[in-house]
Amino acid sequence: MAPQAQSRHAAPRPRSASLQARLAVRLLAVFVFAFFASGLATFLISQADDTEIPDESLLRNFESLRDYVREESDGVWSVDPAQLPAIVSFVLRWPDGSEIRRAGDAAMLSAIDRRGVPDGLANLPPGATNMSWWLDPASKNSYYLISRAVRIEGRRAILQVIQVLTPTDSGLYALVDEWLGEFVPVGIPLLIVLVAALTLSLRSALRPLENLRRRAARIGPHQTSLRLPLNDLPTELQQPVLAINSALDRLDRGFQAQRAFLADAAHELRTPLTILAAHLDTLPRQVATDTLKSDVARMTRLVNQLLLVAQLQSMTVDPKETTDLSEIAVDLAALFAPLAIRLHRDVGVSGAEQPVIVRGNKDAIHQALRNLVENALRFTPEGTEVEIAVDPAGSVTVADRGPGIPPQERHRLFERFWQGEYKKRDSRAGGAGLGLAIAHRIAETHQARLEIDDNPGGGAKFTLSLPLAA
């Protein structure tokens, strides 16, 4: 795959979750815990009270039956149902299934019917009393039921008397019922809505942090003047962000000093080099003079490229600036035609009949493409052509018939001073190893892509793709 100017150095993704996700997960955990803990607490309270519910009124009621029964010597009651007071709801059940019932309150009797005879009650030992409570789902009432083994006309039977719980008592059981029956189906969707609302409000509360992150991501060696925004930041973060901004100020001053030094040094070196070249021109032609001239030419190239690097470090592109790629391509072909002829090579342009207007700075794009054409002319063999092709989609391709660039070397191509095999073969030949780094930097400042590929049929193919002007 071709290396791209924009995505070569993608930062590794942080592994820890965002602050927003952490807060949301923790709050959700607290809500879920509170939700189930409240249910569990209700359940436990009801369980504890179940064993000790005071049942005095029912017992009193039940005991009042004593007036109407006869207690036998073995402790078993003999009952004459006809004698039982009319206000008491009761059911008398015999083991054979027959029964007598009387409704002091018809609703209570039907509650007894729904309950039936609890397990094991049929075998209640003589004289024993069983008490139970239950929540009747039909009436939503809680009931106490007292069952006692009695003897009626010499036969064993069970007398069941029922009482509805007082509202205070039944409230407890109703609470359990309510929690299970109403709060769970309503509470869970409510919980989901709550979590969604929580996430949204957290997101909006943490938006200043997101702005901070976006701005910080844009700060780099080429964007040292940017600072982190302070507006809307929580007070806790104001001081740390101020401290980071002042650290960035100091770094910026250091960068500026470095850039100025590089630019000044390159600039200052140009004058003595020009004088040196002029002196060499006056000397009689010899092998040593020619070698010196080529060294001075190489040095001049290095100094010019360094000056360009220094200028590009602080370069920003005006987003409104536009330029015509076709015009640049034609200019470059005209510029390099004499050199190409001298070297017995050719430079051709295609696709430049119509203007192709892209967003970017003309001089910078010219410099980037110039470096690509210089390389291509250097590497394409004698008798072959360097092709500059303009694409209406906003790109220019520079292709040659040279050795191409091995895939394993492509990732280093945009490094400063890297010259690969070429340098190893001939350390005196050619350039400074800065041309592609310059082209890459220009692509970066233009949000453009610089890609390298094999030229079909042999050679290297460099493509610079820029955003089209709207």
Ligand SMILES: Nc1ncnc2c1ncn2[C@@H]1O[C@H](COP(=O)(O)OP(=O)(O)OP(=O)(O)O)[C@@H](O)[C@H]1O
């Ligand atoms: N068209 C090409 N064909 C083959 N190799 C190339 C081509 N273009 C660049 N290279 C390789 O990439 C290296 C870096 O190129 P770059 O333009 O950055 O530096 P340079 O040409 O050596 O020096 P200068 O700074 O003067 O341009 C070259 O030295 C060469 O090895």
Ligand SMILES: [Mg+2]
């Ligand atoms: Mg070069």
